[in-house]
Amino acid sequence: MSRKINCGKSHGHFGQYGAAGLLIHRYRDTGEVEILLCRRARHTDDEGLWGTIGGAIIPGETVHECALREVEEEIGIKAGDICIPTAQTTDDHGTWKYTTIFATPAEGLQIPDLTLNRAELSEVSWISRQELQNYILHPAFENWIYDLLDILLPPDIDPQTRSIVRPSKLKKR
Numbered sequence: 001m002s003r004k005i006n007c008g009k010s011h012g013h014f015g016q017y018g019a020a021g022l023l024i025h026r027y028r029d030t031g032e033v034e035i036l037l038c039r040r041a042r043h044t045d046d047e048g049l050w051g052t053i054g055g056a057i058i059p060g061e062t063v064h065e066c067a068l069r070e071v072e073e074e075i076g077i078k079a080g081d082i083c084i085p086t087a088q089t090t091d092d093h094g095t096w097k098y099t100t101i102f103a104t105p106a107e108g109l110q111i112p113d114l115t116l117n118r119a120e121l122s123e124v125s126w127i128s129r130q131e132l133q134n135y136i137l138h139p140a141f142e143n144w145i146y147d148l149l150d151i152l153l154p155p156d157i158d159p160q161t162r163s164i165v166r167p168s169k170l171k172k173r
């Protein structure tokens with residue numbers, strides 16, 4: 001277990017080499033983007049909070065290797081079950097960074113297909129942009145998801161008008 005280190009923003013973070021995770025996303029039939037988030041289990045740091053699936057980087061590991069290892073450990077998705085990451089973003093806290101890699105699942109991937117690591121996670125869910133406001137998000141995730149969702153994920157398409165629904169309609173809590 002790695003010790004906590006202090007970042008340039010006065011937080012305590014796990015992972016001497018930073019951390020990485022996968023933000024798995026896909027489209028609903030309605031055209032909305034949904035993202036796969038997990039809820040941290042009881043007795044973990046961040047208990048009860050929702051966020052991306054990921055964790056601390058092991059020495060010698062790349063951010064991609066870390067994200068794929070964490071996803072396999074936490075929800076049982078193997079590298080072959082997701083499409084090659086298309087984009088990534090880094091939340092830079094100075095001495096500590098969290099890199100989020102964007103990926104899409106193999107077609108037809110369902111939550112019952114996943115094998116949850118119950119020591120770490122209590123549940124996973126597909127959540128649309130609009131639904132995000134109904135979940136208690138991990139503060140670090142919440143801080144950037146609203147700001148970057150518009151840039152990093154394709155906008156939702158209204159199924160009736162086929163027009164683009166801008167996520168900026170979302171209100172920050």
Ligand SMILES: [Zn+2]
Nearest residue numbers: 007009011093
């Ligand atoms: Zn920090």
